[in-house]
Amino acid sequence: MVTKNQIKFLKGLSLKKNRIKSKKIIVEGDKIIREFIDSDYKLDKVYSTDPLKYHNYPCHKLSEKNLGSISNLKSPNGDLAVFNLIDKSIKNERLYIVLDGINDPGNLGTIIRTCDWFGIDQIICSNNSVDCFNPKVIQSSMGSLSRVSVFYMDILEFLNSKNIPIYGAVLNGKKLKNEIIDDGIFVFGSESNGISEGILKKIEFKIKIPKHSEAVKTESLNLSVSLGIVLSKIRI
Numbered sequence: 001m002v003t004k005n006q007i008k009f010l011k012g013l014s015l016k017k018n019r020i021k022s023k024k025i026i027v028e029g030d031k032i033i034r035e036f037i038d039s040d041y042k043l044d045k046v047y048s049t050d051p052l053k054y055h056n057y058p059c060h061k062l063s064e065k066n067l068g069s070i071s072n073l074k075s076p077n078g079d080l081a082v083f084n085l086i087d088k089s090i091k092n093e094r095l096y097i098v099l100d101g102i103n104d105p106g107n108l109g110t111i112i113r114t115c116d117w118f119g120i121d122q123i124i125c126s127n128n129s130v131d132c133f134n135p136k137v138i139q140s141s142m143g144s145l146s147r148v149s150v151f152y153m154d155i156l157e158f159l160n161s162k163n164i165p166i167y168g169a170v171l172n173g174k175k176l177k178n179e180i181i182d183d184g185i186f187v188f189g190s191e192s193n194g195i196s197e198g199i200l201k202k203i204e205f206k207i208k209i210p211k212h213s214e215a216v217k218t219e220s221l222n223l224s225v226s227l228g229i230v231l232s233k234i235r236i
Helices: 004-012 016-022 030-037 064-070 105-117 135-141 155-160 223-235
Strands: 024-028 042-048 059-061 079-084 095-100 122-126 149-153 166-175 184-189 205-208
Touching (some): 004 064, 024 135, 030 079, 095 155, 105 122, 105 135, 105 223, 122 155, 149 155, 155 184, 184 223
Parallel strands (some): 042 059, 095 184, 122 149, 166 184, 166 205
Antiparallel strands (some): 024 079, 042 079
């Protein structure tokens, strides 16, 4: 059984400062745990109410009560694991997804999952975006975070370092279906604030997803939905 100190440590990993200090993250759910095991991430330990499922790995038995006190899920499903963070470097590509000031963990998780679907394995985030290892992000990415790397940096510096077209998703852009797009940097802002002013000045091509008609009253699309539509245009 786990000790009080182990429980305290595991609870602490819900906070970004503790994840940074320990260089460890928590992953919950058998399916997502196994996807991380099959990735470049290094397994530290598994904690499970049914440790026989993980007989090939270092595993501690966890009571339902202790699981409930540690888990970040409303309905814990019996398994959680600790993985060591790994150092990664940005790869030179002809296509980049850049997120400016994304604060909603559910949105980021879904974006990671969407990028994984379209074969994009890295995302650039502004430094003020939500941490990709936030438990809600990990959960909503459904395992895709094990394959998609997320990098945090000064977006302006990144844009200035690249010599490829820069596209921005904005409300007053040109209709996406009229644009022929092969590669480039695609910048998306938060639903509440859009792309920040300084970064907006660097956008060379403004694109938008038009409403079906002016009769549609919805003001905007969910960010992850918008990104999925754009990727379906340029990747299919």
